[in-house]
Amino acid sequence: MANIAFIGLGNMGGPMSANLVRAGHQVRGFDLSPAAVEAAAQQGVTPASSPAEAVEGAEAVVTMLPKGEHAAAAYLGTEGAPGVIDLVAPGTLLIDSSTIDVETSARLHEAAAAKGLPFVDAPVSGGMSGAQAGTLTFMVGGQPDAVAAATPLLEPMAGNVIPTGGPTTGEAAKICNNMMLFISMMAAQEGAVLARRLGLDAKVFHDIARVSSGESWAMRTWYPVPGITDTAGSNNGFAATFSADLAAKDAGLALAGAASVGLSLPAAELVAGQLRRALEEGEGDKDCTIIIRQIDPEAPGLPARPEEQA
Numbered sequence: 001m002a003n004i005a006f007i008g009l010g011n012m013g014g015p016m017s018a019n020l021v022r023a024g025h026q027v028r029g030f031d032l033s034p035a036a037v038e039a040a041a042q043q044g045v046t047p048a049s050s051p052a053e054a055v056e057g058a059e060a061v062v063t064m065l066p067k068g069e070h071a072a073a074a075y076l077g078t079e080g081a082p083g084v085i086d087l088v089a090p091g092t093l094l095i096d097s098s099t100i101d102v103e104t105s106a107r108l109h110e111a112a113a114a115k116g117l118p119f120v121d122a123p124v125s126g127g128m129s130g131a132q133a134g135t136l137t138f139m140v141g142g143q144p145d146a147v148a149a150a151t152p153l154l155e156p157m158a159g160n161v162i163p164t165g166g167p168t169t170g171e172a173a174k175i176c177n178n179m180m181l182f183i184s185m186m187a188a189q190e191g192a193v194l195a196r197r198l199g200l201d202a203k204v205f206h207d208i209a210r211v212s213s214g215e216s217w218a219m220r221t222w223y224p225v226p227g228i229t230d231t232a233g234s235n236n237g238f239a240a241t242f243s244a245d246l247a248a249k250d251a252g253l254a255l256a257g258a259a260s261v262g263l264s265l266p267a268a269e270l271v272a273g274q275l276r277r278a279l280e281e282g283e284g285d286k287d288c289t290i291i292i293r294q295i296d297p298e299a300p301g302l303p304a305r306p307e308e309q310a
Helices: 013-022 034-041 051-055 068-076 102-114 127-133 144-157 169-197 202-210 217-221 244-260 266-280 288-295
Strands: 003-007 026-030 060-063 093-096 119-121 136-142 158-165
Touching: 003 013, 003 051, 013 026, 013 034, 013 060, 013 127, 013 144, 026 034, 026 051, 060 068, 060 144, 068 093, 068 102, 093 102, 093 144, 102 119, 102 169, 119 144, 119 169, 127 136, 136 144, 136 169, 144 158, 158 169, 169 202, 169 217, 169 244, 169 266, 169 288, 202 217, 244 266, 244 288, 266 288
Parallel strands: 003 026, 003 060, 060 093, 093 119, 136 158
Antiparallel strands: 119 136
């Protein structure tokens, strides 16, 4: 069993670190949120008061952070505070499970390689439910020896661990996958709204689409009508399982990647615009499926608008 540092103990990192503890690893965790650290401690994670304390003596470091700037600060440091790459012992394995832009991921790979540290980009798919159940899909990019070393540490958190190729290819796979998710999410929403307006019962239509050509992960998991799928944000006032803020960030990453290779992605542009509008309307902390409000302002389960709650 390994001594593992885990930095980022939020909705995803918290249950992921708990699964490592259940697998028998010694896990020391840090997060900027004291509540997140306390919640992880209740699952057997040893609390750390700083990243430096978390990584002391660690054989591997796992990070699960919201955005590229957070991952860069964690690994490369900030003014007056060294980053993980300068804090860890030689040979420490570094695993970044954040979903970030390819350019930042490449910088982290290069900085780690300059210090002789194995590094993999290993973003995940499966959401909060997958993090809790230990069934996440990890997309792992890096040098073959680093990927091989990371795989057994990822397995207690995973349903699938899929090597994607060299450095940054894990991030590329995740960005493309999430782009497809958001497009299929919008398709499920438009189908659900149209079915209701045409007089179909929501469960009847869901049962039809689930075994027909309209089927998708988003339709099965995030159906935007309360009471149809247990894991949908529509059941809980659109409390976030995957926030609109993070979804907008990921959609932007896909469009930036497309621009870098000269591609136009009209469907991705459309859903990215809907997500940006949700942020502009003050709903970035809501579930990303909140964009159904832009299709049907009277959709069942929608909370009051932020200005109406003030």
